[in-house]
Amino acid sequence: MIRILDKLLLFLYSIIIGFAAIIVIVAACRGFYVSGLKQWIDNITGESFAAQTTTIIVASIILLISVRFFVVSISRGGNHAPSINQRTEHGDIRISVETVENLALKAASRTRGVKDLKARVRVAESGLQIMIRAFVDGESSIPTLSEEMQRTVSEQVEEFTGIPVSEVSVFIANVVQDQPTFKSRVE
Missing domain, CATH: 3.30.70.1350 (Cation efflux protein, cytoplasmic domain)
Structure with a gap:
């Protein structure tokens, strides 16, 4: 059961990280309008409580998944031969x-x-x-x-x-x- 959960988390994590990488690449190539990007950042950090809460929750989930994969990668290193x-x-x-x-x-x-x-x-x-x-x-x-x-x-x-x-x-x-x-x- 834990392996299935780890595979599901890895799948979701890879999609999220891939999407974030695409956004960074497009932003680095100046694919976003500066005013639109500034407005999006203002929504996240500004007065909109719903946007701030959503951002904090999504970032916390990504952080927890990252910690889980870090722990799994360390603990599986000591496996013995079957x-x-x-x-x-x-x-x-x-x-x-x-x-x-x-x-x-x-x-x-x-x-x-x-x-x-x-x-x-x-x-x-x-x-x-x-x-x-x-x-x-x-x-x-x-x-x-x-x-x-x-x-x-x-x-x-x-x-x-x-x-x-x-x-x-x-x-x-x-x-x-x-x-x-x-x-x-x-x-």
Whole structure:
């Protein structure tokens, strides 16, 4: 909810600042009549209570939005890498998502016939959701190879991390062609 509010504030803030920048550019290029600009400034600072109140409210809102963005920019600078947190009887355990991805890649690479691997991990209520993207050599059955990879990844990640794996999705991106080697013949 706070992120949505921050995005909305950033949108409004950028529109206001953009509009103010356009006014400054036009004024610097002498696009306003001096008498009209002076009258507008007199309305803001003069006897019109409604204009003064509106100006103070708008300026205060812009100031508050600026302070909010300043605080958010400072507080988000100390974020840590995404991790999976577990509580045990001895204390807390934090395992980075990158560690789980590397464990999944290591387990998937043990499957024969797999060439190039990439892994993504999502943390869900039911457990880890692991997505493996792979290239295969084309010498093995893709369904058999995929099932073996799913089983191996699921078992190894659960064994090493202690976190249940709810799903292992395998996407076979392509078949890799091995470059044939030719022997040269000397006569």
